[in-house]
Amino acid sequence: MAPFNQDDERERAMISALNLEQRPDRARHEEDGHLDFPHGGYTRRLLFECKSAPVESDFGTGRDTGLAQLQRWATMHFVFAWFQPRDNRPKRIWYGSPAMMRDWNLAEQAYLKPDLALLNLVPDAVDDRVVSAILGDKEEYTFQDLNMLLKNQWNADKKKGRPHNLYKVNADIRSAKRTEDNLYSRRVAELAVRDRIRYLLARGGTVNNRKIFASYVMNHCVEIHPPKWAANLACAIGEALQQEEQLPHQ
Incomplete structure (x- = not known):
């Protein structure tokens, strides 16, 4: 039996565990999933990027990540999951709001700036x-x-x-x-x-498979605990949106 290490399999497992939805016509470079989330009297469609890795490992960003991709990710919500080999159940999951991922995103944009100037x-x-x-x-x-x-x-x-x-x-x-x-x-x-x-x-002017370090995820993001993955994700999103509303407008 082959190890459970295919990104598509991990992605489907994360989407299922968190009760996210996927557009059937979405392109591969678009969001991995979305959630129509009621907040403040109206429903917002939140776009999600799923990142997975073996337990205790950092998370890859994929091939050819450039400034346009980073700018798109700046408005998206992330979920990170660790998996054991040959297991299609997430071992641990974290949620990262746009604000939680901002420091990483800005650092990656700064890393690309000299190349973009050239x-x-x-x-x-x-x-x-x-x-x-x-x-x-x-x-x-x-x-x-x-x-x-x-x-x-x-x-x-x-x-x-x-x-x-x-x-x-x-x-x-x-x-x-x-x-x-x-x-x-x-x-x-x-x-x-x-x-x-x-x-x-x-x-x-792009970078290949830069890492989002596990230490960054554990220090900046919110861990989502089982068995009610989806319900606990909804709580974490609600708190993140409330905090976002309290931030001064830039």
Whole structure:
């Protein structure tokens, strides 16, 4: 029998234990679960991020965590659970409100800031000399020249926010019926180099599987005790929302 260590299995166990709900159409990068919580005379939909780990271990954040993800997490509620191998029941669970997770979130954003500064500054430093070094010293460039640099980066991809083929759009010397016959100026070549640098830096502008230390969770979050996991979570949420309302508005 394989050890119980699949994130999806752990997530389902946490969702079930805490009586959270999941949208059937949710994407993998969206919330793990939600709870429609009555408070102050109206119902709020609280979005949850589930993190699990073996007993006594820290909690991973997943791959390619960038600033946008951290900003999204800043408004979300976290639940953390420890599991024993080959067991689909949480051993211990903690709840972390947005306020409880704020110190960790801000520290992670600060960790990324130098990389993000480079992402904004370096592409603008591309000049004629850099274009010649990367693509050759020419007055016009072929599709093959730019494609060797950019690969699929300028191809149309609606899922990535590129509805048009930029190899076609940017063909300023010759826009041919076949993309392979397009020709481009040095100005477009410079744009291509900048776009490639932005792409490469953006890939480095994320961090892979940074840890949320168990010590942080135990010191900042509220432990939810069994057997009434869901009822005790509701109590912890209610107290956290009350405390949130008492904080001065920033």
